[in-house]
Amino acid sequence: MTSSPSSARIGDVLVRVDGLVRTYGSTRAVRGASFDVQAGEIHALCGHNGAGKSTVVKMLSGQESPDAGTIHLAGRLVDLGSRQAAQRGGVALVDQELSVVPALTVMENLMLGDPQVGWLDRRRTAARRFRPVLDDLGLGHLRLDQPLTDLGIGERQLVEIARALGQQARLVILDEPTATLSDVESAHVYSAVRKVAASGCSVLFVSHRLGEVLELCDTVTVMRDGDVVATTSTADLTVESLIVQMLGELPERPDRRLDQDTESEVLARIDGLSVPGRVDGMSMTLHAGRVHAVAGQLGSGASEVLRALAGLEPGASGSAVVDGCPVHLGHPSGAARAGIAFASNDRKSEGLFLDKPIAWNLLATRLGHLTRLGVIRGGRWSSSLARLVALCGLDPKRSGHSVGSLSGGNQQKVFVGRSLGRDDVRVLLLDDPTRGVDVGGRAAIHALLRDAADSGMAVLFASTELEELLDLADVVTTMHQGKVVGRHAGRTSGALLLREMTHGSAADEPSAPAEQPPGRAEKREVHA
Amino acid sequence: MTTLTEPPVATAAAEHGSREPGRRKPTASDLVVVLAVLAVVALGLTTDRFVTVANAKAIVTSASLVGIAALGLTLVMIGGSAVSLAISQTVAAVGMIFLSAQSLGLVPALVLAIVGGAAITALQGAVVGYAAANPVVLTIAASFAITGIATGVSGGSSVSASGRGYDHLNATPGGLALSVYVLIALVVVVEWVLRRTRFGRTLYLVGENRPAARAAGMAVGRTTAVAWAIAGALFAVTAAFTAAFNTSANVNLGGTLTFDAIAAVLAGGTPISGGRGSAVRTLAGAVLIAAVSDILLLRGYSTGVQVMVKGLIVLFVVVIVHVRTKGRHA
Numbered sequence: 001m002t003s004s005p006s007s008a009r010i011g012d013v014l015v016r017v018d019g020l021v022r023t024y025g026s027t028r029a030v031r032g033a034s035f036d037v038q039a040g041e042i043h044a045l046c047g048h049n050g051a052g053k054s055t056v057v058k059m060l061s062g063q064e065s066p067d068a069g070t071i072h073l074a075g076r077l078v079d080l081g082s083r084q085a086a087q088r089g090g091v092a093l094v095d096q097e098l099s100v101v102p103a104l105t106v107m108e109n110l111m112l113g114d115p116q117v118g119w120l121d122r123r124r125t126a127a128r129r130f131r132p133v134l135d136d137l138g139l140g141h142l143r144l145d146q147p148l149t150d151l152g153i154g155e156r157q158l159v160e161i162a163r164a165l166g167q168q169a170r171l172v173i174l175d176e177p178t179a180t181l182s183d184v185e186s187a188h189v190y191s192a193v194r195k196v197a198a199s200g201c202s203v204l205f206v207s208h209r210l211g212e213v214l215e216l217c218d219t220v221t222v223m224r225d226g227d228v229v230a231t232t233s234t235a236d237l238t239v240e241s242l243i244v245q246m247l248g249e250l251p252e253r254p255d256r257r258l259d260q261d262t263e264s265e266v267l268a269r270i271d272g273l274s275v276p277g278r279v280d281g282m283s284m285t286l287h288a289g290r291v292h293a294v295a296g297q298l299g300s301g302a303s304e305v306l307r308a309l310a311g312l313e314p315g316a317s318g319s320a321v322v323d324g325c326p327v328h329l330g331h332p333s334g335a336a337r338a339g340i341a342f343a344s345n346d347r348k349s350e351g352l353f354l355d356k357p358i359a360w361n362l363l364a365t366r367l368g369h370l371t372r373l374g375v376i377r378g379g380r381w382s383s384s385l386a387r388l389v390a391l392c393g394l395d396p397k398r399s400g401h402s403v404g405s406l407s408g409g410n411q412q413k414v415f416v417g418r419s420l421g422r423d424d425v426r427v428l429l430l431d432d433p434t435r436g437v438d439v440g441g442r443a444a445i446h447a448l449l450r451d452a453a454d455s456g457m458a459v460l461f462a463s464t465e466l467e468e469l470l471d472l473a474d475v476v477t478t479m480h481q482g483k484v485v486g487r488h489a490g491r492t493s494g495a496l497l498l499r500e501m502t503h504g505s506a507a508d509e510p511s512a513p514a515e516q517p518p519g520r521a522e523k524r525e526v527h528a
Numbered sequence: 529m530t531t532l533t534e535p536p537v538a539t540a541a542a543e544h545g546s547r548e549p550g551r552r553k554p555t556a557s558d559l560v561v562v563l564a565v566l567a568v569v570a571l572g573l574t575t576d577r578f579v580t581v582a583n584a585k586a587i588v589t590s591a592s593l594v595g596i597a598a599l600g601l602t603l604v605m606i607g608g609s610a611v612s613l614a615i616s617q618t619v620a621a622v623g624m625i626f627l628s629a630q631s632l633g634l635v636p637a638l639v640l641a642i643v644g645g646a647a648i649t650a651l652q653g654a655v656v657g658y659a660a661a662n663p664v665v666l667t668i669a670a671s672f673a674i675t676g677i678a679t680g681v682s683g684g685s686s687v688s689a690s691g692r693g694y695d696h697l698n699a700t701p702g703g704l705a706l707s708v709y710v711l712i713a714l715v716v717v718v719e720w721v722l723r724r725t726r727f728g729r730t731l732y733l734v735g736e737n738r739p740a741a742r743a744a745g746m747a748v749g750r751t752t753a754v755a756w757a758i759a760g761a762l763f764a765v766t767a768a769f770t771a772a773f774n775t776s777a778n779v780n781l782g783g784t785l786t787f788d789a790i791a792a793v794l795a796g797g798t799p800i801s802g803g804r805g806s807a808v809r810t811l812a813g814a815v816l817i818a819a820v821s822d823i824l825l826l827r828g829y830s831t832g833v834q835v836m837v838k839g840l841i842v843l844f845v846v847v848i849v850h851v852r853t854k855g856r857h858a
Binding site: 310311312332333335336337340341342344349350351352353354355356360364365367368370371374375376418 | 724725726727729730732733736737739740741742743744745746747803804
């Protein structure tokens, strides 16, 4: 690093977070988080979904103001009211979402929003400052005037990290920086992070990959339900003890009737499904009447498996057969013809027609059954509508209202309801079926999916939420870095699922401590 | 658990919650619309010779040719592919086909013209629908291609009629131009297609949210191509009437029709972003523009003023539509 603005000596407390509280409506996202980060330390922030780590990151980076509690930087109380204020205070953030501008060049992206870039001679100064940072990140081959569109997604992420590192920050926050990166690219990130820390900066590293956390970080702060559970040196931790900290008491799912009824009909067979860079030879079978889950964090490929089956991944290869008929991968209408219905995790932009009435949305994909010679039959339209509205538990008086006027939970009911109560849908795919849905809505949607399975469909959903996986799924397939890790039918434990989602299997990463997973889980390894 | 980390979704939903269609309070934009309509009516009533049967006929006749083409453009716009900028050129080329085919008789010439117009436009629609081409760029390119081919084939000169059959299109049954009856009939048919058929419903859904329609496995490409094909057939109807009226056709036959049709659709309040609109709205837009132009003409304003006011009407309606759409989401 060319710059080491921090006057703090390695080992001093650089960041002190004390009693942070943040409430959204009636939900207390963070209820009193306290921890210290030392200068030169790589400090991990772990926790399961909804534990509050993103909210802490937002408060540290000036995107949210705490309701109570204080943040000290280098011994001074700071008020980080905005991203700019946080940047001036020396906090740089690399967000989960890519926030680079593809149309601009590498250098322009590096200078974006950087308060320290002057108006005169900016290119030369910027080149002097950013060149070494890029070299450290393994981007030595990039020219500064290259447009970002020439770069792969991993390189773009590295450019974004370079921007944060080049801002001469005292605290660099990386929010799941490696989730979508390949191993080689991840290794570049690790070495850059080490260099930054060695120069006296602090790094706050948010990650779901427990292996890399233990490998890279000095200290881990674990959050659960908005509280800090513990801050522990990684030397004293194993993957299993970390999982215990993240989950508290381990949830285990109740017995499933599946144990008695293992002879159900195989409805769909997926063989060697691959999406370049995302999914690597995934195989599974789907049974009629069962709810299946693919469990995996962002970047695990779980979501892409569903998208590929729905025909939304043009590069997908492999075979999928539904009810004896091969599915033409790569086109959504091919998937629909094969009896596959898909509910995206992006309800607004890839799901519903928000300005259109509930009725139109519910019936959108079955217009063929409601028409004769292309003309809509009013009687059939209204009887189908009445049946579906009742099935989904919606208010019949509101079926003329736009879907956009509904709550998130009811929107999701409409989205799921679109595929229910019809013979031609055999496989129902849902990506994160309860995203943005409150507790009551969750239960209703879980009940809908269970009913759908009972009516003879095969249901397959992708999720990262242990409770949902344990409550709803009969069969769970865990994925990590594009590969299937394990397959669990019947009883399983949340700890085992979380271990496989965050760490892969012990065999995948030889550096990981080889310990027996806890719980009485039955586990079958899959030969992918 | 998800709700903890995703407050924006919850708030957005809450914002939508208060919306109740059908019974909402009048807003400032309602008032502006009422005042504007009153102003046009008042202007009309105080204009000499405006409230006469002869003048009403003149207005609907001048609205009819633009109106038929605008109906076609309405389908394109509802389907979410913005506009076609090749309307004038398509009309010119089809008009030349129509007149040179007169020797075959009126009906075969009409069929040939309609099939030709539908085919030329459907081809563009297929590229937009299946390959997600940008309709503006594509139709600019198509307009040059069509003009180029038409110029090449005709040798750059005007095509005159090879028979007299076309003259039936200039008939005025009941004292009103035939094109007016055709416009009204087509408005009824297009409105019915939009409201009552599978194609119509699908078109609205595709126009509102193309990625969602695609993900749902709906026939996005086919629906778009069919909408453009119908649009092309309607352009051809306008072409036949225009060519019959002029008795000869060259590459400039279409005149300013492209922008006149766009203006009519927009003045009817159909948003360019797709998913909404209707045939009746477009009819209203075409008549509104024709009526205001007529008032200005009767009051002795120059052509320059008429053209400028046309632009102002479009601007006014687009702004009002925009404000009202935003109002429904706020």
